[in-house]
Amino acid sequence: MTTISGEAVNHPERMASRSPAPGEGRYRALVRLSRNDDVRRFVISVVGGLVLALITGPEGNGVQMLSGINGALLHPHVFICLAVTVGVWVLITVRHHFARQVEHVSGRVMALPKAVLPDRRVRAGLWLALFAFAIIYPPTLNSFWQNVLVEQIGIYVLLAIGLNVVVGYAGLLDLGYIAFFAIGAYSDAYWTGMLPVHPPLHLNPFWVFPLAILTAMLAGVLLGGPTLRLRGDYLAIVTLGFGEIIQIVANNLQGVTGGAQGVINIPHFSVHVAGIKYHWGLSNLPYYYLILGFIVLALLAYFSLEHSKVGRAWTAIREDEVAAEAAGINTLKYKVMAFAIGASTSGVAGVIVASQIGFVEPGDFTVQLSILILVLVIFGGMGSLAGAVVGAAVLQWLPQFLRVHPLFGYNQLDLYIYFGAILILMMIFRPEGLIPSRRRRREIVLAEHGVGSADAMESGHSGGGLAAVANPEADL
Amino acid sequence: MSAPASMAAAAAASGADGDALVEVRHVTLRFGGVTSLSDVSFSQRRGEILAVIGPNGAGKTSLFNCLTGVYTPQVGEVLFRPASGTALSVVGTKPYKVNRAGIARTFQTSRLFNALTTFENIKIGVESRFSVGPLGSMLHLPHTRRAERESDAKVVELLEFVGLTERANTIASSLPYGDRRRLEIARALGTRPELLLLDEPAAGTNPAEKASLVELIRKVNTVYGVSVLLIEHDMGLVMSLAERLIVLNFGQIIAAGTPREVQQNPAVIEAYLGAPESDEDGR
Amino acid sequence: MCFTTNFWPFLVQGLADGFLYALIALGYTLVYGVLQLINFAHSEVFMSGGFASYFVLEALIGTSQPHGMASVGYVAIGIGAGAFGGALVAFLLERVAYRPLRRRNAPRLAFLISAIGGSYFIYNLAGKEFGRNALEIPAPFLNGPAFTLFGATIQTDYVVVAICAIAMLIIVDRVVAMTRLGKGIRAVAQDAETASLMGVNINRVISQTFVIGGLLGGAAGFLFGLNFGVAYTMGFTPALKAFTAAVLGGIGNIRGAVLGGLLLGVIENLSVTCIGANWRDVVAFGILVAVLLVRPTGILGERLGRSA
Incomplete structure (x- = not known):
């Protein structure tokens, strides 16, 4: 790519300095209108309404070409959608133009929470309340919901907490997180003797936990070691590729993993220790409490970690990797550590699911799931334990709730349309998530004002461009 | 030449x-x-x-x-x-x-580290010299707790040395320019060079x-x-x-x-x- | 040796695949050059092109079986429709998912996440609206053996793919090298700040870059669809492989994208002779991982990708 030697490439936009021709006045007015923020937002809201109609409309059928689109747009349903989005536009425009009054009211409304929440005792109280609720409420639910609690909510909360360590604390984008889950699940199958390959000794699935943790951590170290030197986007793609590879390998290695049909008859958990005998059968509640136990352990462990030297090192690496290295932090080691710790949580989840369902197949470990967990973490708030828990719980609960009470034409298959939109909207409007970690919120706000960067992926220089080499005289 | x-x-x-x-x-x-x-x-x-x-x-x-x-x-x-x-x-x-x-x-x-406080910035420098691992942190082992106390003490000492004790809990990004320089020196000193x-x-x-x-x-x-x-x-x-x-x-x-x-x-x-x-x- | 049996047929297949990868890879490489961003949603640009060409050709050809000059015309229309569809989606993506983030100086992670969101949004919406099954593009020409080369029969569609791809690649190469637009792209890729000081409208250049990438990716969607049909899921794997090709050749480097694409196509297909079709994706992803670990700058590329 050759250098441009001082040649202006486009004429800089200049207002014409000649007298306006007829018709130009109208053109100018149109241009001015198109630059008006309110008008722009209105147009966006209309388009958004149409898109919303498409999303909430009926399924299309390709052979009948645009049937889906026709079905959605030519139906009175479209007006409801437009009403919703234009309504949102009205709210935003009002807020924009009456900013002072709005701030005043919102200031008063938010005053109490703002004053009270930072207090540690209040937060601890909230956690305890949540914990009490989590223990007392579930037995009152019907079996459908108990199942949801286990398979959709509980497991994914655990997974979100684990991925939060990787993405939230260390700022590493892992798009192959589900691979460690697979390792946990297959470990369970292996050590209980259900895989075509047989282990040296058969274990009770409960005792698979430590082994699965170690195996997953090892996998994390092996994957992370070489790849964590890469910059953020590359790391993401490599982990994605790795996740794909794992799935294909699981599919193809018939003799080891049981191939595409998967593994069946994995035994349920049972403990037989010191006279205490308990067997987890088909009922959901016992699994729920088992998962809850792990969640609590993970929360306690990771909370301590966050406020320790390790947590601070992660924050330093995220803020400014060069400065962190200069302060004696072995950045690679800490990145691999985050990766391995996150992997172990995923592995644990894999063991639980394998023994609960009793059946494991490669189709369970799609990239889509890795991305789902990512959505949960981001929605809840990267780097925030409360965020991971609440975000995962809410986003996993909502689709199930809509299944039972279908509002507004919700269709199971549309789920990822919403998730995709959520990701984009979150990044634009609330990147710190639902319940942000305070540090993260600070980092993002600072980055927007040009002070430092909010993640470890920035390598310092001005936007755009493959400068072959940074200016040698400047700071890295 | x-x-x-x-x-x-x-x-x-x-x-x-x-x-x-x-x-x-x-x-x-x-x-x-x-x-x-x-x-x-x-x-x-x-x-x-x-x-x-x-x-x-x-x-x-x-x-x-x-x-x-x-x-x-x-x-x-x-x-x-x-x-x-x-x-x-x-x-x-x-x-x-x-x-x-x-x-x-x-x-x-x-x-x-702009989103962290003065204290935390220096502490990162200081604790790089202590060998504390994730396990110790998660389990609150006595070794880890001792390291925390010692590194805290050292940070306090450095804060006094550079004259930033008043600003220990200020977020680094809001420090005045001269103090930012001092903080960086304090953090560097924390690594015992x-x-x-x-x-x-x-x-x-x-x-x-x-x-x-x-x-x-x-x-x-x-x-x-x-x-x-x-x-x-x-x-x-x-x-x-x-x-x-x-x-x-x-x-x-x-x-x-x-x-x-x-x-x-x-x-x-x-x-x-x-x-x-x-x-x-x-x- | 396993890949000497059936060498030529697989080589030809590899080149055909390679041209497709090259077309898609250019989209990645151009965007990466100006924004230093992997456009994760490029897979949906590819898919959109496929669908666009499907709709147009379905309307125009229907069940008839064109031949002769009409075929050439329909191929051109197919390419045009595909390119337009891809460009449109690429343009929208940039406006909706990336520009707002650029405006608020968002961290790099946010772009990547938004891209992922965009990808999921588009492809699931397409699945919903256009049905979950694969659709066949009505054939614009009669496919059959065109000629043989060293014992490998070259099908007409390979020829079509090769000609179209080569033509587009040459055009883009010349555009970037010689036109004002191309200079703008290279300027922004070198140093955006200075370019803007020189009067380059950065936003417009970025938009145009996305559009060019979209044109190519969309056209590739059409060419791909000729052989394999179009489906809402068609984007993921070819795009990931095309990204591998871009990195292999040297991301940010146009000739590298072409080289990488051809190389990847050939290696992938030849490896099938050795280890079977089941594992071909692993070969491609394996190359991805290997290149990023061993030589992230790629074959023709420049120094980047390492974090300090």
């Missing part, structure tokens, strides 16, 4: 060989077509305050980067001989290891802050016994602090010696196009 003059410069640059803390030998650093440093050799004595001066673009920060393992010169060696521990060849060593060995640095534009590299510590500071920075740097040298290598443009500051100077121009050492000697060196005067200005602000 004529050969005898450059050899004289090299000789003056090495100082007395005996107790060399750092020896830079024939370092050449190239980036594609640009030669940033060319056959740079000098050494720094233990306990010395040495200053590197030179016009913009002379290669000073590149030199720092070579001294801390951030850049790897194509030619040459950098030998570091800390009193504690074994000698280290910096070339090809990762920056964090170089820091562990005893070289700490600050940056031209303060690279603080024997050699502290300061990259334009006084850039952009007003005369009052400058004076107190001079005091601070001198204290670092006398109280903690840390050798200092600093890049500076402000000749007044350099004159009052440095025992010896090295002058870089276009990646080469053109002069070295005491401040007085260097100021009268014709090559130096030529490089600066006349008398060096005594109050050049940062960028």
Whole structure:
């Protein structure tokens, strides 16, 4: 790519300095209108309404070409959608133009929470309340919901907490997180003797936990070691590729993993220790409490970690990797550590699911799931334990709730349309998530004002461009 | 530049060989077509305050980067001989290891952890010297708790030393400029260095802050016994602090010696196009 | 040796695949050059092109079987429709998912996440609206063996793919090298700040870059669809492989994208002769991982990708 030697490439936009021709006045007015923020937002809201109609409309059928689109747009349903989005536009425009009054009211409304929440005792109280609720409420639910609690909510909360360590604390984008889950699940199958390959000794699935943790951590170290030197986007793609590879390998290695049909008859958990005998059968509640136990352990462990030297090192690496290295932090080691710790949580989840369902197949470990967990973490708030828990719980609960009470034409298959939109909207409007970690919120706000960067992926220089080499005289 | 003059410069640059803390030998650093440093050799004595001066673009920060393992010169060696521990060849060593060995640095534009408080910034520097692992942190082992207490104590000590005790809980990004400089020095000191590299510590500071920075740097040298290598443009500051100077121009050492000697060196005067200005602000 | 049996047929197949990868890879490489961003949603640009060409050709050809000059015309229309569809989606993506983030100086992670969101949004919406089954593009020409080369029969569609791809690649190469637009792209890729000081409208250049990438990716969608049909899921794997090709050749480097694409196509297909079709994706992803670990700058590329 050759250098441009001082040649202006486009004429800089200049207002014409000649007298306006007829018709130009109208053109100018149109241009001015198109630059008006309110008008722009209105147009966006209309388009958004149409898109919303498409999303909430009926399924299309390709052979009948645009049937889906026709079905959605030519139906009175479209007006409801437009009403919703234009309504949102009205709210935003009002807020924009009456900013002072709005701030005043919102200031008063938010005053109490703002004053009270930072207090540690209040937060601890909230956690305890949540914990009490989590223990007392579930037995009152019907079996459908108990199942949801286990398979959709509980497991994914655990997974979100684990991925939060990787993405939230260390700022590493892992798009192959589900691979460690697979390792946990297959470990369970292996050590209980259900895989075509047989282990040296058969274990009770409960005792698979430590082994699965170690195996997953090892996998994390092996994957992370070489790849964590890469910059953020590359790391993401490599982990994605790795996740794909794992799935294909699981599919193809018939003799080891049981191939595409998967593994069946994995035994349920049972403990037989010191006279205490308990067997987890088909009922959901016992699994729920088992998962809850792990969640609590993970929360306690990771909370301590966050406020320790390790947590601070992660924050330093995220803020400014060069400065962190200069302060004696072995950045690679800490990145691999985050990766391995996150992997172990995923592995644990894999063991639980394998023994609960009793059946494991490669189709369970799609990239889509890795991305789902990512959505949960981001929605809840990267780097925030409360965020991971609440975000995962809410986003996993909502689709199930809509299944039972279908509002507004919700269709199971549309789920990822919403998730995709959520990701984009979150990044634009609330990147710190639902319940942000305070540090993260600070980092993002600072980055927007040009002070430092909010993640470890920035390598310092001005936007755009493959400068072959940074200016040698400047700071890295 | 004529050969005898450059050899004289090299000789003056090495100082007395005996107790060399750092020896830079024939370092050449190239980036594609640009030669940033060319056959740079000098050494720094233990306990010395040495200053590197030179016009913009002379290669000073590149030199720092070579001294801390951030850049790897194509030619040459950098030998570091800390009193504690074994000698280290910096070339090809990762920056964090170089820091562990005893070289700490600050940056031209303060690279603080902006979203963290003053206290936390320093603490990160301090605790890099404690070996605390994830397990210990998760389980609150006694070893970990002791490390926390000790590192906290050290941070408090450093806060007092640089005069930032009042601002311990301020978020780093909201610190006034002069305090940001101090904080960076405190963080660097937290890593228990024997050699502290300061990259334009006084850039952009007003005369009052400058004076107190001079005091601070001198204290670092006398109280903690840390050798200092600093890049500076402000000749007044350099004159009052440095025992010896090295002058870089276009990646080469053109002069070295005491401040007085260097100021009268014709090559130096030529490089600066006349008398060096005594109050050049940062960028 | 396993890949000497059936060498030529697989080589030909490899080149055909390679041209497709090259077309898609250019989209990645151009965007990466100006924004230093992996456009994760490029897979949906590819898919959109496929669908666009499907709709147009379905309307125009229906069940008839064109031949002769009409075929050439329909191929051109197919390419045009595909390119337009791809460009439109690429343009929208940039406006909706990336520009707002650029405006608020968002961290790099946010772009990547938004891209992922965009990808999921588009492809699931397409699945919903256009049905979950694969659709066959009505053939614009009669496919059959065109000629043989060293014992490998070259099908007409290979020829079509090769000609179209080569033509487009040459055009883009010349555009970037010689036109004002191309200079703008290269300027922004070198140093956006300075370029803007020189009067380059950065936003417009970025938009145009996305559009060019979209044109190519969309056209590739059409060419791909000729052979394999179009489906809402068609984007993921070819795009990931095309990204591998871009990295292999040297991301940010146009000739590299072409080289990488061809190389990847050939290696992938030849490896099938050795280890079977089941594992071909693993070969491609394996190359991805290997290149990023061993030589992230790629074959023709420049120094980047390492974090310090």
